[in-house]
Amino acid sequence: MRAVITVTGRDTVGILAKITAACASANVNVMDMSQTVMQDLFVMTMLADVSKCNIEFTALSDKLKECGKEMSMEVHVMHEDIFNSMHRI
Amino acid sequence: MISNKDILETIKMIRGENLDIRTVTMGISLLDCADADIDKACVKVYDKITRLAENHVRTGEQIEKRYGIPIINKRISVTPIAMLAASAKGEPVKFAYALQKAADTTGVNYIGGYSALVHKGFSAGDKELIESIPNALAETSKVCSSVNIGSTRAGINIDAAALMGRIIIEAAKRTADNFCFGAAKIVVFCNAVEDNPFMAGAFHGIGEPDCVINVGVSGPGVVRSAISKKEMQDADIGEIAETIKRTAFKITRMGQLVGTEAAKALGVPFGIVDLSLAPTPAVGDSVAHILEEMGLEKCGGYGTTAALALLNDAVKKGGVMASSSVGGLSGAFIPVSEDAGMIDAVKAGALSLEKLEAMTAVCSVGLDMVVVPGDTDVDVISGIIADQAAIGMINNKTTAVRVIPAIGKKEGEMLEFGGLFGSGPVMPVNRFSPGKFIKRGGRIPAPLQSLRN
Numbered sequence: 001m002r003a004v005i006t007v008t009g010r011d012t013v014g015i016l017a018k019i020t021a022a023c024a025s026a027n028v029n030v031m032d033m034s035q036t037v038m039q040d041l042f043v044m045t046m047l048a049d050v051s052k053c054n055i056e057f058t059a060l061s062d063k064l065k066e067c068g069k070e071m072s073m074e075v076h077v078m079h080e081d082i083f084n085s086m087h088r089i
Numbered sequence: 090m091i092s093n094k095d096i097l098e099t100i101k102m103i104r105g106e107n108l109d110i111r112t113v114t115m116g117i118s119l120l121d122c123a124d125a126d127i128d129k130a131c132v133k134v135y136d137k138i139t140r141l142a143e144n145h146v147r148t149g150e151q152i153e154k155r156y157g158i159p160i161i162n163k164r165i166s167v168t169p170i171a172m173l174a175a176s177a178k179g180e181p182v183k184f185a186y187a188l189q190k191a192a193d194t195t196g197v198n199y200i201g202g203y204s205a206l207v208h209k210g211f212s213a214g215d216k217e218l219i220e221s222i223p224n225a226l227a228e229t230s231k232v233c234s235s236v237n238i239g240s241t242r243a244g245i246n247i248d249a250a251a252l253m254g255r256i257i258i259e260a261a262k263r264t265a266d267n268f269c270f271g272a273a274k275i276v277v278f279c280n281a282v283e284d285n286p287f288m289a290g291a292f293h294g295i296g297e298p299d300c301v302i303n304v305g306v307s308g309p310g311v312v313r314s315a316i317s318k319k320e321m322q323d324a325d326i327g328e329i330a331e332t333i334k335r336t337a338f339k340i341t342r343m344g345q346l347v348g349t350e351a352a353k354a355l356g357v358p359f360g361i362v363d364l365s366l367a368p369t370p371a372v373g374d375s376v377a378h379i380l381e382e383m384g385l386e387k388c389g390g391y392g393t394t395a396a397l398a399l400l401n402d403a404v405k406k407g408g409v410m411a412s413s414s415v416g417g418l419s420g421a422f423i424p425v426s427e428d429a430g431m432i433d434a435v436k437a438g439a440l441s442l443e444k445l446e447a448m449t450a451v452c453s454v455g456l457d458m459v460v461v462p463g464d465t466d467v468d469v470i471s472g473i474i475a476d477q478a479a480i481g482m483i484n485n486k487t488t489a490v491r492v493i494p495a496i497g498k499k500e501g502e503m504l505e506f507g508g509l510f511g512s513g514p515v516m517p518v519n520r521f522s523p524g525k526f527i528k529r530g531g532r533i534p535a536p537l538q539s540l541r542n
Contacts (some may be wrong), residue, residue: 006096035092045096058154076100078157080091085342087095 002031002080003050003057005064009073011042017028019046019075028073042073047080103158106310107342107374110347111367112162113152114286115145116293116301116360119202127179131187134173134528138191138200141300141357146196148354152347156353160347161307161509165192166291167202174310175214185225185232192231201233201291206281209243209532215317219249220293222256223361226271233289239279239478241485242521245533247475254275254471254527258494261463268506272329272493273458279481279488284361284416290454290489301360302352303417306344310373312336312400317382329383330403337364337407363417364408365453366400368428376400376421377440388430389440396422398451418487420453426493426506426513427458435514442473442516450474450480455488460504460513463496465520470494472523475533483536 007019016035023030028048035044053060061077068075100453102108122133142165147441149163167188174181185203192200203225205215222234236253239245253275260271276290283294287302293301315321315336324332344362352359368376380396401420411417424446425431434440442459449455455477461470474490481488495504495515505512 004096006092008100010166036093043093045093047091058151061154061157076157078099079155081346082156082158082343083091083096083099085346085442086099086339087091 001051003048004078004080004083005046005048006076007042007044007068007073009042009068009071010040011037012071015042015044015071015073018067018071019044019064022064023048026060026063027052028060102308102311106308106314107369107371108308108311109159109161109346110304111307112164112286112288112305113160113347113351114164114166114291114303114305115357116166116284116297116303117141118293118297118299119173120295123176125176125178127177128181129240130173130177131183134184134187135191138167138188139194142195142197144355148161148351152350153356156347158343158347162198163199164199164286164288164291165195166286167200167294168293168294169204170202171205171214171218172295173214174218175212181218181221182211182225182228185229186222188232189229197229197231199233199288201235201288202293203232203234204236204292206237207246207249207393208240208279210246214513219252219256222275223259223263223271226260226274232290232301232313233274235276235278235281235292237278237281237389238474239533241280241482242535244535245279245475245478245482247527248530250474250478251530253474254467257470257492261494261496265488268504269493269496270506273491273506273510275491277490279478280486282417282487287365287367288364288420289491298358299361300357302348302355303360303363304344304351305363305365305367306340306349306418307365307367308340309368309376309379311340312366312387313373313375313379315380316379317531326399330399333400333403334407334486337404338411341408341411344529359414361414361416362408362412364404364415364419364423364517365417366404368422368424369509370427370429372429375428375430376423377428377434381430386441388434389444391516393444394447394451395468397423397448401452407448422454422457423448423452424458425516426460426504426511427509428511432512432514435516436509442518446476446480449488451482453487455481455490457489457491458510458513459492460495460515461492461518462500462515463494463498465494465518466522468522468524468527469482469518469520471527473522475527478506479533483534540542
């Protein structure tokens with residue numbers, strides 16, 4: 001199963017490091033990522049393989065959200081199917 | 090990888106535009122719970138609901154987390170209870186207590202199906218059940234009731250319209266100290282559908298499987314936002330319709346995904362996605378504001394019916410392609426108290442009961458969450474019901490009446506329900522009496538299906 005992790009907020013030092021460290025500790029493999037800054041808003045999206053994740057998906061979601069909160073960033077962890085179903089025919 | 094633009098669009102819809110799954114409703118057949126002894130029947134009802142819906146709420150919460158999409162309500166609909174009341178001797182209200190207990194145990198917020206289908210006449214159990222509705226709704230908090238009094242194939246049961254006028258007023262009186270909320274939990278239908286997941290009118294039709302998952306999506310805020318974009322400012326009507334279709338497609342795809350996942354997790358068949366645009370009192374989640382965004386000064390003015398017809402049809406066209414199975418009420422709801430734009434329009438004097446009635450000819454359901462003065466005559470309520478049923482019967486569509494007589498309140502005052510139900514301004518009602526017509530009783534014959542003018 002693959003998840004899309006999005007991180008939005010004001011750009012700050014160490015966002016990528018913190019999020020990927022949290023992913024690594026949960027045994028989540030980051031497969032692809034991109035980041036951009038739109039009008040001061042930092043946006044990072046990552047595609048991650050969570051099939052070997054060592055914690056429950058909901059726990060992973062809470063963990064990354066918490067991680068984002070520490071940096072005043074908003075983090076969403078969502079199953080990739082929601083994007084596939086909404087944006088692909 | 091999915092493009093950033095698509096990812097951000099989805100997140101913006103959910104966070105900023107109130108996109109959500111309005112309800113995941115489990116339909117449960119209670120036909121095998123019938124028993125001549127009402128107490129035994131109630132035990133069977135409770136046992137069956139709690140067995141099948143044991144994991145319903147938890148599954149919904151898991152899906153919410155997994156996909157990051159809010160599922161506002163988890164609900165249950167059951168076989169019209171009048172069918173069980175037919176074979177059981179005793180007070181039908183006992184079934185309402187059993188339903189309430191089952192709803193409490195399973196953790197759902199509403200359970201629908203305290204219902205009777207009487208479009209062609211009353212059979213055993215129907216009258217007893219209908220008479221018990223005010224009591225059942227006053228003494229329970231989660232049970233919802235509906236009565237079907239007409240259909241295109243059967244005509245309209247005027248005796249039932251007369252009866253329901255009285256029942257609605259009694260339900261309001263019984264709950265006068267609780268914002269007359271009893272009346273907000275009764276829907277009087279014409280052409281009721283068997284797979285509607287939305288309350289208060291949900292019941293599990295007799296043609297349905299034993300257990301099924303139906304999903305109702307929402308998203309007025311997303312539609313409004315799509316047509317309010319800068320590039321849409323000079324768009325013509327055709328482009329507006331196209332944009333609504335595209336948006337409805339995306340919303341419905343999400344409903345389809347959640348429905349199939351929930352059904353798989355619970356091990357029951359997936360039923361339908363109901364495409365309804367269901368507003369909430371939240372800012373930016375209003376159907377009236379979509380119509381105003383199209384170019385109306387205020388919802389309720391001339392042009393409103395045309396704009397609503399366009400919206401309703403475009404939502405269906407976009408949604409149909411997005412789902413393997415569309416059903417339920419599917420269209421735009423126009424509940425007054427649950428829609429900030431409708432409330433404003435009533436307060437501004439732009440939206441009258443008569444205009445709402447015209448809108449029901451092209452919207453998905455009917456007069457919904459309309460507050461009328463507490464001293465409205467019972468025959469007038471029955472007349473409103475008969476008129477709505479006639480629009481449904483002739484136009485081959487579902488129509489419904491959910492009016493709340495605000496006991497002790499007059500035109501212009503407000504009735505505050507709170508939460509998703511919002512607050513309703515008491516609307517002026519035409520008080521000329523249809524009494525003699527309603528009291529004649531009998532049935533309006535089924536209409537002709539040809540010569541359609």
